[in-house]
Every structure is written in structure tokens, then in C-alpha cells.
Amino acid sequence: MRAYGNCLLVLLLLSAPSHAEARLVFSAFPDQGLPLFQICKRILVEAYGELGISIETRAAPAARALQYAERGLNDGELCRTSLLAEQRSDLLLIRTPLFESYAVAFANRPLQLRGWSSLKPYLVGFERGKAALELRLKGVRMSPSNGVENGMRKLAGGRVDVHVEDYYSGMCILRQSGIRGIQPLHPVLERFSMHHYLNPRHRDLAPRLEEVLRHMAQQGRLQAIEQQVLREAGLDDLSLP
Secondary structure (H helix, E strand, O other): OHHHHHHHHHHHHHHHHHHHHOEEEEEEOOOOOOHHHHHHHHHHHHHHHHOOOEEEEEEOOHHHHHHHHHOOOOOEEEEEEHHHHHOOOOOEEOOOOOEEEEEEEEEOOOOOOOOHHHHOOOEEEEEOOOHHHHHHOOOOEEEEEOOHHHHHHHHHOOOOOEEEEEHHHHHHHHHHHOOOOOEEOOOOOEEEEEEEEEOHHHOOOHHHHHHHHHHHHHOOHHHHHHHHHHHHOOOOOOOOO
């Protein structure tokens, strides 16, 4: 009986680390119903699944979510633009992009815009904590909002002149909320590659995940997931901005 108990204890001790490492938690924006989040999560659920790892997301305002990832309070960031790697962050960039986000200015009246510098005459809204937008909007009068819908309602109420947002996220909110009179302006301000980021303690995992994502991209799986999410959101009728 004692020998059986000792064997059982050894088995439990040996198995504990693998169970602890089989689940990772990532920071994410709070608007988890939006296409941007759903595309990233579905791709990464599938990719990590190939490695025998399950993932969860922990929603928080954009700035706080990034702090959680950088301080090691979770395992990384679900997805951010490639610009994050060019800033102060120590997070590990996974080089294969998950998809491309289109930064678009939304407005409730016709405006002639061409590039970020053309926003300078206006009061510009954007979602607080989105580092790439904060970087591009330096020198512009800014009015951050707490979430995409809040930003669109500020625009509808005339509290800002334009709101800069991911094209599909903005269109999704407009259709779901029933907010009228707001349109995306063309051309696109910038196309951002969206990437997954890992906390440095997972440095050994990064190349294995990179290999899986690269294979998924080559097989067309990343694009297939993106299109599926857009169909489910009722946005597949939209042409690229």
C-alpha cells in the first residue's frame, strides 16, 4: 500500500508541470464581439491547439491590457500592430501577421482627408490605449474614448469631428448599434499588420508557434478564418476600403 502511494505521488509530481504549461492566458481588448478580436482568437486557438496548448483571454481596456502582458501578469497580448515591437515593449513579436487592419477615419459629414497629417484641423476620437493610433496622432487634437461604440456615439453627438477606427470594427458597431449618418472616409489612413505577442518567459515557445502560423498562412487557413468571421458578423458584403 505504501509503495502504491509513493508511485502515485511520483506520477502526480511528474504530471504537474505539463498541466501547468498547457494553458496560456492573453490580454485582449474589451470589445470581444468585434471581428478584430474574433479573427485573432480563432487563429490562435487553432495554432496553439496544434501544439497541445489551450488559450484564454482576459479582457481589459487597451492600455491596461498591454500593462498586464508586459508585467508578466499573463502570458502575452492576443494581437497588436507591428508598431508595438518598435516601441519600448519587451514583448516577443510573432512575425507571421494574423491579418491586416485598416485604419479609417469615420465622420458624419464629407471631409477631404489624405494621410494622418490631414487630420490636424480636426478634433479626433480614437479608442484609448491603442498605441499605434496614439503614435500616428501625435500633434493632432485628440479625444480618447472608452471603447469603439462610445467613440462612435461621441462622433454622432458632435463631440468630435472624426473617429479613427479599424474599418471592420467600426462598421460592425454602426450596424449593431443602429447609429445613423456616419460613414468611413476614403482613402484608408494606414494598413496595419496585426501580430501576436508573447511574454519573454515563453521565448522557447515562440519559434514553434511561428512555424505553425507560417504553415497556416501558406495553406490559406488564416484568410479562410478571417472570411468566416466576417460572414458571421454580416460584413462579408463590404469591399475592402
